Amino acid sequence: MSAPPSSSPLVLLLVTLVTLISYPFFAAAASPSLPPPRGMKILVLLDDIAVKSSHSLYFSSLSSRGYDLDFKLSDDPSASLRHYSHYLYDGLVLFCPSTERFGGSIDQAAILDFVDSGHDLIIAADVNASDLIKEIATECGVDFDEDPSAMVVDHLSHAVSEYEGDHTLIVANNFIQADIILGNKKIEAPVLFQGIGHSINPANSLVFKVLSASPAAYSANPNAKLSSPPSLSGSTISLVSVMQARNNARVLISGSLSMFSNRFFRSSVQQYGATIRHQKAGNEQFLTEISKWIFHERGHLQAVNVRHNKAGEVDEPAMYRINDDLEYSVEIYEWSGTSWEPYVANDVQVQFYMMSPYVLKTLSADKKGVFSTNFKVPDVYGVFQFKVEYQKLGYTGLSLSKQIPVRPFRHNEYERFIPTAYPYYGAAFSMMAGFFLFTFVHLYNK
Amino acid sequence: MMTSGSPAAGGSLRHAFGGVLSFFILVLIGVLAFSIRLFSVIKYESVIHEFDPYFNYRVTQFLTKKGIYDFWNWFDDRTWYPLGRVIGGTVYPGLTLTAGTMWWLANSLNIPLSVETVCVFTAPIFSAFASWAAYLLTKEVKGPGAGLTAAALLAMVPSYISRSVAGSYDNEAVAIFALVNTFYLYVKTLNTGSLFYATLNAISYFYMVCSWGGYTFIINLIPMHVLLCIVTGRYSSRLYIAYAPLVVLGTLLAALVPVVGFNAVMTSEHFASFLVFIILHVVALVHYIKGILSPRMFKVAVTLVLSVGIVLCFAAVAILIAVVAASPTKGWSGRSLSLLDPTYASKYIPIIASVSEHQPPTWPSYFMDINVLAFLVPAGIIACFLPLSDASSFAVLYIVTSVYFSGVMVRLMLVLAPAACIMSGIALSEAFGALTGSIKFQLLASSDPQDNAGDATPVSVLPENGKAKIDKAEETTKERGPSKKNKKKEKDVVEKASVSHRPENRRAEKKLRALPIESSVMGILLLVLLGAFYVIHCVWAAAEAYSAPSIVLTSRTHDGLHVFDDFREAYAWLSHNTEVDDKVASCYRRQQYLEQHTYCNCWYAMSSPEKAAWEIFNSLDVKYVFVIFGGLVGYPSDDINKFLWMVRIGGGVFPHIKEPDYLRDGNYRIDSMATPTMLNSLMYKLSYYRFVETDGKGFDRVRRTEIGKKNFKLTHFEEVFTTHHWMVRIYKLKTPRNRIRGKAKKSKSKATTSSGSTISPKTKKNPWQ
Secondary structure, X not given: OOOHHHHOHHHHHHHHHHHHHHOOOOOOOOOOOOOOOOOOEEEEEEOOOHHHHHOHHHHHHHHHOOOEEEEXXXXXXXXXXXEOOEEOOOEEEEEOOOOOOOOOOOOHHHHHHHHHOOOEEEEEOOOOOOHHHXXXXXXXXXXXXXXXXXXXXXXXXXXXXXXXXXXXXXXXXXXXOOHHHHOOOOOOOOEEEOOOOEXXXXXXXXXXEEEEOOOOOEEEOOOOOOOOOOXXXXXXXXXXXXEEOOOOOEEEEEOOOHHHOHHHHHOOEOEOOOOOXXXXXXXXXXXXXXXXXXOOOOOEEEEEEEEEEEOOOOOOOOOXXXXXXXXXXXXXXXXXXXXXXXXXXXXXXXXXXXXXXXXXXXXXXXXXXXXXXXXXXXXXXXXXXXXXXXXOOXXXXXXXXXXXXEEOOOOOOOOOOOHHXXXXXXXXXXXXXXXXXHHHHHHHOO | OOHHHOOOOOOOHHHHHHHHHHHHHHHHHHHHHHHHHHHHHHHXXXXXXXXXXXXXXXXXXXXXXXXXXXXXXXXXXXXXXOOXXXXXXXXXXXHHHHHHHHHHHHHHOOOOOOHHHHHHHHHHHHHHHHHHHHHHHHHHHHOHHHHHHHHHHHHOOHHHHHHHOOOOOOHHHHHHXXXXXXXXXXXXXXXXXXXXHHHXXXXXXXXXXXXXXXXXXXHHHHHHHHHHHHHXXXXXXHHHHHHHHHHHHHHHHHOOOOOOOOHHHXXXXXXXXXXXXXXXXHHHHHHHHHHHOOHHHHHHXXXXXXXXXXXXXXXXXXXXHHHHHHOOOXXXXXXXXXXXXXXHHHHHOHHHHOOHHHOOOOHHHXXXXXXXXXXXXXXXXXXXXXOOOHHHHXXXXXXXXXXXXXXXXXXXXXXXXXXXXXXXXXXHHHHHHHHHHHHHHHHHHHOOOOOOOOXXXXXXXXXXXXXXXXXXXXXXXXXXXXXXXXXXXXXXXXXXXXXXXXXXXXXXXHHHHOOOHHHHHHHHHHHXXXXXXXXXXXXXXXXXXXXXXXXXXXEEEOOEEEEEOHHHHHHHHHHHHOOOOOEEEEOOOOXXXXXXXXXXXXXXXXXXXXXXXXXXXXXXXXXEEEEEOOOOOXXXXXXXXXXXXXXXXXXXXXXXXXXXXXXXXXXXXXXXXOOHHHHHEHHHHHHHOOOHHHHOOOEEXXXXXXXXXXXXXXXXXXXXXXXXXXXXXXXXXXXXXXOOOOOOOOOOHHHHHHHHHHXXXXXXXXXXX
């Protein structure tokens, strides 16, 4: 599930050693010496070797960030994702929309296993995309238009181009509102897109549209007369979608291969009817930023050092007593692409949970990555859990739970003398004294 | 204890001889009681049986490791997940403390016994004690002869054996001893009027409260007897001594037991004792005043007190009724109410009724459990009325109430067993006494009527010997009877054979005993035969019926003995394949086997359809589900057969679960006529998943029918383990899908998509943590 190199024991040992040695020197640094979330080896499958050069800008942006790209033709008989249980790559780019069948040991199931074991995937489909590619996308929760020759057509927001009347080269600027996915810098120029559209099931919480079409768009064969209403239309059409699986594997699905091309990266863009002409399309910024997200350079959270203790103590107890005051803290770091930085947020909550949350408190962050709170254990005994369920758009999910029993009072932890019971104490003792006196009088009063 | 077996009016060598003989007989009875319970160890192995005993064993282990204070305060987070269980406050500690003390004692004497060994043998040891206590009690009621017979009967009564074989480490193991012992001390106090015995009685009652919830039987039976004595004009200072200290000390001591606590003064089960306590004092006061006033003055005082008292009484009763009516169960706990109204539990508290021990017994079970005693009991009751003493009236009350209670709840057969033994002991002893006496009388009459020095030992010892020595004793009677006679001494002995402190009309007795000698011999022979059948039945029951540890099952077929060790197979799998904190859901009282696992009882989840059940289990953090299934080998007490109870219990909590949905025309069935709700319930699915693969038809050998739905798949559960005989099946909850599929093309996947999307993504662990 984790990246292959880091899972080997030797590397783990090395990391541990480095951690141990470097700890005294860098103790003050906020970022912990955790391994990065992802490795750098990426397999790129192409169905035409020319794509390597026609899309070189995109690939060079990846390799300039340190990725080790391995280009293979999709029907290469030596292609393989795994060697026994060991995955050879950390990411996979499928720039082979027309491939009907992969070479080597790769097939649809192998790719899905690759994702299910926590690796990332970029899929670019295109007009006349093969059933194989569409089926992989479907498995990831994205439904391409079933008409094989359909394209996204937009008669309003298409790019001004030399071929008047070609409304399939559309400009899109309907981005997802999430800085964590698309970066802090606003994408000024619209993105050029030419390809097929897809839809996603709104009930599917794992997939979301990153770039959707304008309300005027529809999906149909541009060369044929539109006989029936298009199956996909309006802003339900998604041009680019991402899926974050429950194991945090990320998948990018695009309906266009050409939007990754050098031609689209370099081309200037002017929307039909608009006055401004952008010197450069937004494709490069958009796709570079989103590839950073896909390959976990952004939005990857890591929680470490879950601690809880009684107020005023340091050690973690094996069990709490009802009505104890306790402190809970967890350190959360975010991967910035180069190092782990303290995560800053004010919406992380902890539950003290036994069938339902008895305590729900927002953790306060100290800007150094430590999220902490303190609360009183409820007056209920049982087996509780500290639960942190943090699911935020664009971030990997955090799901921490730590079981802790809560016991009732011990027999000698109750109050010994209760003020309201003093009349009863008095009654008991006066009774004893009276009985003693009575015996004395009865025996000797003759 | 033994020496007290000798007749009080000792002195002569003969009485000393009788004492020594009864001592050895008692030792032998103890050995018998112990050894008849060892069949389970010899036939199987020295293991603890059943499920509750395992829990008790675990508690005892904890006690021996951590000490009594930690035991008292033990909060066990592994049972009753997720609520946990406060062990110290919810168990009766008597058994555990007893075994713990025995273990500690053995170890401090450098006898290195394991805790398990001590636990396995606790019940046989205490059954020997119980026999001796029965001897003492019966001796107080009807003399040592009846005592010895009763002890011998109790040592091997099947009803008691069923709950006290070696390895059956449950509360009842020590509680029956405590029960009989408390009754003995009560009767002893009643007979002697000694405050010493009264104190012992309170302590013995405390031990009983520590041991078993059945102590409420004592605290209701004794007041009933006291009331009976008062009503029948038998009030005496001895009665006061026997009762008042018991109530005061006993209630104080009972309140010290954490599981009882304030219940000792707050629940209605105990109110009778307080009411009788008050009545007793009023009666005592009346007696005192009667003593110091003249009869005329007394009459005036009575009318005065009565008129004022009635008014006060009405007020008190009104308050009491108001208080009781205010509480929801009218102050009685459900289990007690089901004793008063046998239909109560099945109507209102299915969880109590679901336990098979709480069902009314069938008639054959009486014959199985107490055998010939059932026929001897009426004779014993009659003997108790000839003459009626305080002690014998107590015995009668005991048998009458316990017969009623055993008729309500099969589990209380156990309370009936000692009473039946005591009654039968009295009956047998009296019968032997009468028969041997008449033989002697006839021989005496036939030989010359001159006064001879008679050795009357046979008469006095005969009943004590019990049936085992009857033949020999009969010979001695024939031999020695005519040789030496001493009328006076014989009369003494006869008197002793009956209740010692209650002289009778000797003439009448003699006439009563004047049976023809042939019929007397015949009667003795028949009684011996009856006793022999009883012994044979008891040994058979001990060896065959009640010794199987329910964790290992055996069956005999034409091709030999089959041993089903599936439970331990399954537990071994669990212990090797699951994590320490994994939760295993089982549906029926089987949570106590493995220490490192957390169990929970999810009654209602099992009756839901698969998906709803998955959500329930998931919210409880359950990872595995554990199902007992007997359909392949014909093991009847599996989960399907108990399923209806789960439905009832679940229906009590979640009204949408309705019992009629699971029944077709009022019949509980799993074949093709079963209701869809039944066929879709998780219990059905988990039990019969892949069952059709075994024989191609899916024939269930318990229900003797083909199952209704044969080929189906599980979507939210996966089978991880099934034992060799399919008796235990373990399923794992599937984690939610990593991806959610789109809906294109495969129209079939639509359903899974929509269902999948409602599954919360919580449970999937972040792989980088």
